[in-house]
Amino acid sequence: MNNIYDIFEKLDEKKILLSFKGTITPDLLTTILQIIESKLDDYDEKPKVKRKVFNILVECLQNLYHHIDKEIVIDAKTTYDKSALLMIARNENNYQVMTGNYMETKDVESLREKLDFVNSMDKDSLKAYYKEVLNDGNRSSKGTAGLGMVDIARKSGQKLGYHFLELNDTLSFFSLIVTISE
Amino acid sequence: MENLMLEGSAKTPKVSFNASEGFLELKGRSIPENSIEFYKPLNNWIDSYATNPKGLTSVDIKLEYFNTSSSKCILDLFKQLEKLNGDNTEVKINWYFEEDDEDMEEAGEDYQAIIDLPFNMIEIEEI
Numbered sequence: 644m645n646n647i648y649d650i651f652e653k654l655d656e657k658k659i660l661l662s663f664k665g666t667i668t669p670d671l672l673t674t675i676l677q678i679i680e681s682k683l684d685d686y687d688e689k690p691k692v693k694r695k696v697f698n699i700l701v702e703c704l705q706n707l708y709h710h711i712d713k714e715i716v717i718d719a720k721t722t723y724d725k726s727a728l729l730m731i732a733r734n735e736n737n738y739q740v741m742t743g744n745y746m747e748t749k750d751v752e753s754l755r756e757k758l759d760f761v762n763s764m765d766k767d768s769l770k771a772y773y774k775e776v777l778n779d780g781n782r783s784s785k786g787t788a789g790l791g792m793v794d795i796a797r798k799s800g801q802k803l804g805y806h807f808l809e810l811n812d813t814l815s816f817f818s819l820i821v822t823i824s825e
Numbered sequence: 826m827e828n829l830m831l832e833g834s835a836k837t838p839k840v841s842f843n844a845s846e847g848f849l850e851l852k853g854r855s856i857p858e859n860s861i862e863f864y865k866p867l868n869n870w871i872d873s874y875a876t877n878p879k880g881l882t883s884v885d886i887k888l889e890y891f892n893t894s895s896s897k898c899i900l901d902l903f904k905q906l907e908k909l910n911g912d913n914t915e916v917k918i919n920w921y922f923e924e925d926d927e928d929m930e931e932a933g934e935d936y937q938a939i940i941d942l943p944f945n946m947i948e949i950e951e952i
Contacts, residue, residue: 672858698890701890
């Protein structure tokens, strides 16, 4: 039973407003957004900060929803489902949206390149790149625009924090931290 | 032709497309997971409207939030309207944003830079 206390203490220490681990569905997404919106209202948060947190949360959640679309099969006995971790922290001077999910090790390099590319750009380059992708006429089969990370970086105004933990040749764990300053 | 009227929801905007008045409005939030599905009927409506448009078509975009999935759908919508803008049929976009919402103001400017239509940028207290 001490384990529950450990988890409680950790969440408390990290100032977690809300955390969820499980499968991301459209209904769950709506509920999480409603909870966060009402919390931001309770804190009487500045409209500007509130909008940024909400926008970034939408993109992070929809990334999880769209990109974790299959089970990762290691062998006959081991499969990883599309469950993900989401945490939102409220620190003294900022908010943080954190996500974690399994992904295939073979896809790590291309995602790392994409994130490094986004992080290499300043405000004006991000704006120019956003417009270029917006107007490129391409869309994935899921209807996603390929703009999620660019938009998150633009709205946060800070570098995206990320980490890949390679568990084995097939499976890796991807962590993302987005900071929104007050 | 018939008007297109849709109630807003937690993830989709209120839609009021009025053919006889040449007035099109999107209001609220556009954050659906599948934007293409939501915007398809809107694109279809504009296609029919384009066969017999009013002399002036006025488009009010009053969005509080929109996701990146919607961003390309909104661009497609503007591209359809861009084709309507000619010698006898004029199209005007009114892009509303809330006070201090620099992100929404910038989003309007991004579209303005891509689309060859007159944009009015209008700051209001609350959408």
